[in-house]
Amino acid sequence: MTSARNFTDDAAVQEDPRAAAVAPRPVVAQLPKYAAGKPPAVIEGLQPYKLSSNENPLPPLPEVLAAINSQHSIQRYPDPLSTALRTELGRFLDVPSEDIVTGAGSLGALVQILQTFAGRNPDGTADEVVYAWRSFEAYPIMVGLAGAESVQVPNRADGAHDLDAMAAALTDRTRVVLLCTPNNPTGPALTTAQVEDFLAKVPSDVVVVIDEAYTEFVRDPEAVDGIRLYRNYPNVIVLRTFSKAHGLANLRVGYSVANQGLTRHLRVAATPFAVSSLAEDAAIASLKHYDQVVERVQSLVDERERVVAGLKDLGWKIPETHANFVWLPLGADSQDFAEFAGTQALSVRAFPGEGVRVSIGEVEANTRFLALCANYTKGPGVS
Known part of the structure; x- marks a missing residue:
């Protein structure tokens, strides 16, 4: 029996000369590799903390854990349409459940969108997907695997999307635009006015994805609400997830919200059984106790504001953040930090x-992070 290998372990693959006979599609070699946040080093006398993956440090609600523990049908396939979860989400968001398509996290839902609306055409030309950069590092990977071409538009100096430049980057080959708000990894959020102005410049046959993985952490009253916009713009798709605010990252449950003219196509590309019944039950339990989720999120927002204030007191200059992370624009000193x-x-x-x-x-x-920054002399604005 051959042993299982980690698909990211290049050294292990190279040890077997037979692997040379199997080549991936050419596009694979051209794509960046996704780099997940690494665990912390073990230092004697110090409690290690992982601050590299934007995870919720708080465990799921007790009611969620109870729902997980009560699941006794793991040997059965889940409902491929996640009907119970979509029904609960429909009530929660006040949208038709038919407008919701679930996926394995918001990334899984995004993959379904790209596979449906962007790729390579019968004549060999590739569709274009426009997005800000730097943004979520999975974007170029998923766009490339779909067969489309990435059009990356540099962020403004403050880490926010340059929507004017993104609008100028649209061509007759553009099929999808990705708006990440708050932007991962820099933190700024788009406002309703900014997005509506941008949508007025986008052709109606171009899909605009509003990726709101961190929406629960936003406190700016002017920030865009994708759910409100999708009601008025037929080409808007909203992405959301249970990974961050709800603390269900390990269970991989996310969803998109769009009008049924789009969802009927998305269901064709949806991965069957992507959301397990265990994940579905957990998500439903979390929604039913959303008041407790809000309390926990607020505690993290309070910590975010403490960290931001602490950095400013130390003289650090960072972009405005509306998510559960901060961005340190260290440039060449990033790896050193x-x-x-x-x-x-x-x-x-x-x-x-x-x-x-x-x-x-x-x-x-x-x-401890703030103490670290106090002792690091190369920070932005620190002399």
Whole structure:
């Protein structure tokens, strides 16, 4: 019997000469590899904390854990349409359940959108997908695997989307636009006025995806609400997830919301049984106790504001954040800072040459992070 190998372990593949006979599609070699946040180093005398993956440091609600523990039909396939969850979400969002398509996290839901609306055409030309950069690092991977071409539009100096430049980047080959708000990894959120102005410049046959994975952490009253916009714009699709605010990242449950002229196509591309019955029951339980979710999210928002204020007091200059993380625009010093954090049993997410994203974690973790920043002399604005 052959042993299982990690598909990301290139060294293991190269050890077997037979692997040379099997080649992936050419596009695979051209794509960046997704780099998940690493666990923290073990340092004697220090509690390690992972601040590299934007995870909710709080466990799911007790009612959610009870729903998970009561699941006794793991040997059965789940409902492929997640009917119970879509019904509950329909009530929660005040939208028709038929407008909701579930997926394995919001990323799974995004893959369904790209596979449906963007790719390579019969004549060999590739559709274009426009998005800000830097943004969610899975975007270029999923766009490329769908057969489409990425059109990356640089963020403004403050880390926000440059919507004017994105509108100017649209061509007759553009099929999808991705708006990440709040933007991962930089943090700024788009306003309703900004998005409506942008939508007025987008052809009606171009799908505009509003990726709101962190929407529960937003406190700006002017911030865009994708659900409100989808009601008025037939080409808008909203992405949301249970991974962040609800603390269900491991269960992989997300969804898109769009009008039924779009969802009827999305269901064709939807991966069968992508959301397990265990994940569905957990998500429903979390929605039914949403008041408790809000309390927990607010505690993280309070910690975010404490961290932001602490960084400003130290002289650091960072983009405005509306998510559960902060962005340190360290440029060439990004990897150096990540290694420095590692000496203090903190893992952070470095984007070499650009910056460092640090998730809001446990109170002690956030306090240690601020102490780390106080002792790091290369921070933006620190002399």
